Amino acid sequence: MKISNKDALIVVDVQNDFCSGGALAVPGGEKVIPAINRVAAKFENVILTQDWHPEDHVSFASNHTHKRPFDTIELNYGNQVLWPDHCIQDSVGAEFHRALAVPHASLVLRKGIHRDIDSYSAFYENDHKTPTGLAGYLRERGWQTLFFAGLAFDFCVRYSAEDARRAGFDAVVIEEACRGIDIDGSIAATHHSLKSQGIPVVGIEAFF
């Protein structure tokens, strides 16, 4: 695969809380890092996303009575999974993992910053209406094909890739550069959904 200056790599949420020992650890989450570092070196255009919640965030089970992590609730924008407290603004858990080496990234897009709404996608918050501004940034830079890597495959990577497509970009997911949480079959559901939307999941060897 030849990477052009209209392509960009979007590295999703490679933060301590999603890695081993973190508050919402994706099994083997940190194992994506060597793959991401290698592939990122091939891209001129890279951005990072960072899950970045206030401590009273609506997605935290601890902010609801009689609820536990991984329960679900109905909010005005639909169903919401409740998570352990994670990626609290300015906490160590919210920092990028120290092994992530992508110094040439041009933008860090923080999401999930509003108390009353979660944001899995880097493009729209979970009401599917409130934009983060990322589409405008990418369009103004003239980037058309977006390659996705990071955590978690079945949440933030999935919804970011699907919204990218909806926003008029081409989206590709790099398989070995992602890992999933897998709640109630969510990894299989993600493969199915990506396939049905025509979003390719490619092996990392395509870049070397």
Ligand code: VGL
């Ligand atoms: C994520 C659950 C809650 C993710 C973020 O980055 O996939 N998942 N917040």
Ligand code: ZN
């Ligand atoms: Zn979150």
